[in-house]
Amino acid sequence: MADLFDGYPLGGTWDEMFSAPSQPRGPYAGLFASLQPMAGEELAARADVLSQTYRDAGVTFAHAGEEQPFPLDIVPRVIGADEWSLIEEGVAQRVHALEAFLADVYGAGLCFSDRIVPRSVITTSAHFHRAAHGLVPPNGVRVHVSGIDLVRDEAGDFRVLEDNLRSPSGVSYVITNRAAMSQVLPELFSDHRIQPVSEYPARLLAALKAAAPSAVADPTVVVLTPGVYNSAYFEHALLARQMxxxxxxxxxxxxSGGQVSMRTTDGQQRVDVIYRRIDDDFLDPVHFRSDSVIGCAGVVNAARAGRVTIANAVGNGVADDKLIYTWVPDLIRYYLGEEPVLDNADTYRLDTPDTTEWVLASLDQLVLKPVDGSGGKGIVIGPRADERTLEELAVKVRAAPRDWIAQKPIGLSTSPTLINGRIAPRHVDLRPFAVNDGDKVWVLPGGLTRVALPEGELVVNSSQGGGSKDTWVISRPRPTSEPEQAPDLTRIEFTTADLPADPPAQDPGPANDNAIAQGQQQQQAGPGAATMAIVASVIDAAACLSARQDGHCGGGEVPC
Amino acid sequence: MLSRIAESLFWIGRYVERADDTARILDVHTQRLVEDPWIDERRACHVLLALMGTPCALEEADTERVLSTLAFDRVAPSSIVGALSAARENARGAREVLSAEIWESLNVTHNALPQQRTMARRYGPHSLFRFVRERSAMVFGLADATMSRDESWLFLILGRSLERVDMTSRMLSTRVMAGDAAPSWTLVLRSTGAYEPYLRTYRGAVNSSRAAEFLLLDRLFPRSVFASLEQAEGCLAELERANVRVGTRVGVAGEAHRIVGRARTMLEFMGTDEVLAQLPARLDELQRTCSLASEAVTRRFFTEEAPQVWVPEGVA
Known part of the structure; x- marks a missing residue:
């Protein structure tokens, strides 16, 4: 009989699950064994339950003004423990380097005088804000939350595609995906040791509290959202609720007076840390767009006065600019004195006429990205573009080479995905999330795997019709000798031995002895009620009683 | 708690209760049209629409009009569908304080509305009314089971109680003012869900002054005007206690509390005969009390301000 993965095509790109037909890679062995005997229809039925769960819970993504359930594919993506520790290390390293870079850009500017990065790259960036210069955050952290987008190339190596240091979204889907999957496919979870993701809100809250102005003993944290019509509103609400x-x-x-407060039913209440999910441009009409009605006037001045912390910091966009991206490996070497753990994708800056000419000549073999775009907007994939698109692109690139970078196309890895009741390969990427509390950069195990649902499509953004997958990081078996930990005095632990041997039974309630009464009542019933009583006796005694009462009352209508 | 959130909760309470009460009223109304052979459909519909605050000309009033205005209108918050959508929209903005279960039940209700509308159009509206009653019971049941009795709960219940006062007194008005097109007292009792409790209390035929007394003054029936006012007053007293730091020695601190308390004492300490003798005026007063109290609550707790626009100084 045909099993689920029969006829699963393997192309030239790296497949996440299979090294050869019906040969699952190590971390996937358990998943393959569990899914293989399942029929396509059954998996599809479970997928329906999955999407219904999402629709009911309102797990949605607003696309073009309409709320849609966020598509979640039922086949999880699995990452082995060794691979994960590499990603963890690489992401943390990157965040450390970019933190140092931001502190430098808005401070001394050593990387310019040491000629690592030309100063002009910064000053021409749309996301460089003079308003943030000299604004030193209380615990030195600017990138409280980051999302580093990774892809796997043909050889199976992870490469960094872009850094998101402003307000990376998607982490709520990591949390809800896991919760929904464990409801729909519980048996898979019992066979695997998967690192949990539910810690994230607590980690985030701790990092935000650690970033509070130093004079505050018990800081008040708020999440600032643009409002219910924002595409990521669901995420803002979920994070606020879970924190x-x-x-x-x-x-x-x-x-007012350099202090930010919120209007409550009890007057105004002080706010110490704002985890904002509003872009810099809209955050403060005093400094940025003066027509913003979704921001709060004066908040940047309050931050400068040290009365409130804005997370992520203002002006972070300068470091996740796609042009700065090309310098990140140099920045890692410069600030940390280390070699990058994760490589960039091969990228060309259009900073010399020669390169620009070469890029213009080979547009049809390259991927061109606008440096300040996000969400996959404006990206042109040369090998797939038609003549006209390329001609228009050439005009734009020639006009403003600073606005573009060129990359060699990467054959993104594929992962088995349920499409119309069949399993087919679809391209995926990975966005791990990192939280920096000032002492340590913590990487959420797994992160968001986005999958491009149309066949062959390479752009995985949810704003371009992408879905997601639950991402499992297999945890290592517990080391035999646990390092001795300091006893946690706040924790109360018991074992099963402490349970009472004979727990009290539940109170039973009064005995239900209707059985005899039922027979007698039926004998007493008049001819009219008899048929009804017989029918009802099949059901149970209580129903019988109520049926009889109705019978006596007639239609229940008493005219006035 | 945030003023905006408090306002949302207050209105979730009002909207859900409004949908529930409207469904009960319409259910009885449509049944009556079918069952009562002598009814003048046009007049009955006309009276109902006028009492629900959506009057229309006598010639245009018919069941179709009643259902499209009070049940299916997607925009107006006085229709069932509109009120439930508005409740869900408010809940969307207050998701972090509502428990996930309450949000989910409002969201599922909202998502099911198009299908319920189609079914109601095809098989008669009863199924819709039943659905709405069940869903609103579920929302308040979940609130009861999962919300802490803090401010959020108080605002939700305050909204619900005020809406109940309003709706029950409107229902009483149908009987008092409509003359020969009026529904019988039995129907009035049924459309407030009070018929069975009434029968159990007074064991017998429905009598006009007793029915009015029951709906206005009964202390134990939760939908009576008196019981709802008392509940609203309790919520306001708690809210003031939570919010007023300096105790007041004279009277009550809040305007809303004063308005609601005055209405409650009017009912409590006026003889039943006295109240019934001036019933139309009293009912009108009660409906006004509700909107005044709602305004006072808004001023006191929600003071809404228009979004600020920052205008840079012009450069000369």
């Missing part, structure tokens, strides 16, 4: 903090909109905040 137990207020979710505020710009109009809830008021800034």
């Amino acid at each position: 137990g903090v207020e979710l505020v909109e710009g109009r809830d905040l008021v800034c």
